[in-house]
Amino acid sequence: MKKTYPIEVDCANCAAKMEDAAKKTPGVQDCVVNFMTLKMTVTFEEGKKPADVMPLVLERCKAVEDDCEIHF
Numbered sequence: 001m002k003k004t005y006p007i008e009v010d011c012a013n014c015a016a017k018m019e020d021a022a023k024k025t026p027g028v029q030d031c032v033v034n035f036m037t038l039k040m041t042v043t044f045e046e047g048k049k050p051a052d053v054m055p056l057v058l059e060r061c062k063a064v065e066d067d068c069e070i071h072f
């Protein structure tokens with residue numbers, strides 16, 4: 001399953017950090033962050049619920065970039 005979420009982040013460098021952090025989150029198969037459109041597209045592993053995984057993604061993104069936000 002793939003879902004796209006609006007994000008808030010200050011620059012392309014931090015957006016790349018968010019992408020890396022999201023990719024390493026358990027339950028995430030892949031993640032692409034687009035800084036131009038401020039969107040994060042997350043591909044979830046089979047059987048994982050976005051509602052369970054997204055709080056972990058946000059936690060890990062905030063660990064690398066305090067000021068970021070993901071609206072899910």
Ligand SMILES: [Zn+2]
Pocket residue numbers: 010011012013014015
């Ligand atoms: Zn930045």
